[in-house]
Amino acid sequence: MFKTLLDGAVMMAYLACALFFLRFYVQSKDRLFALFSLAFTLMGVHNLLGTLVAPTLDAERLHYLYVVRLVAYLLILGAIWDKNRARRSPR
Amino acid sequence: MAEAVYILCALTSAACAVLLLRAWRRTRMKLLLYSGLCFSAFTVNNVLLFVDLVLIPAGDLSLARTATSLTGAAVLLYGLIWDVS
Numbered sequence: 001m002f003k004t005l006l007d008g009a010v011m012m013a014y015l016a017c018a019l020f021f022l023r024f025y026v027q028s029k030d031r032l033f034a035l036f037s038l039a040f041t042l043m044g045v046h047n048l049l050g051t052l053v054a055p056t057l058d059a060e061r062l063h064y065l066y067v068v069r070l071v072a073y074l075l076i077l078g079a080i081w082d083k084n085r086a087r088r089s090p091r
Numbered sequence: 092m093a094e095a096v097y098i099l100c101a102l103t104s105a106a107c108a109v110l111l112l113r114a115w116r117r118t119r120m121k122l123l124l125y126s127g128l129c130f131s132a133f134t135v136n137n138v139l140l141f142v143d144l145v146l147i148p149a150g151d152l153s154l155a156r157t158a159t160s161l162t163g164a165a166v167l168l169y170g171l172i173w174d175v176s
């Protein structure tokens with residue numbers, strides 16, 4: 001029960017961060033913020049799936065859930081790479 | 092396959108943390124500091140995930156994992172609300 005409550009708090013925090021980054025994107029039109037927002041939304045979705053679906057999965061299939069998290073991290077890495085590339089070659 | 096996913100999660104989150112903290116050292120932008128600290132907590136979370144599910148499958152570190160996720164997200168949220176907005 002307590003852990004489910006904490007998981008809900010984590011998901012809420014992820015989605016709140018995603019909304020902040022979305023606001024920064026709307027204000028600045030910087031793609032970095034859009035990708036951060038998308039990544040944090042994905043992390044929130046992963047958290048939700050982790051709470052709802054994970055108990056029904058067996059140990060062999062559990063790692064498929066974590067692919068969502070991996071995609072979110074790769075999005076962040078892609079966003080940073082994209083930002084660095086833009087700074088090195090200003091158009 | 093499962094091990095590879097967990098290790099890749101840990102490596103990518105560590106790479107995010109290092110890149111964000113390096114960018115913060117260069118630019119001193121507060122948002123980068125909070126994002127870097129957030130991903131540092133996520134790295135600890137992913138290391139705990141690997142320990143929990145692969146190294147010690149009999150043990151249960153799920154509460155510690157949730158706590159580290161909450162710490163990371165809370166640090167970033169604090170930064171976004173208090174320092175950046």
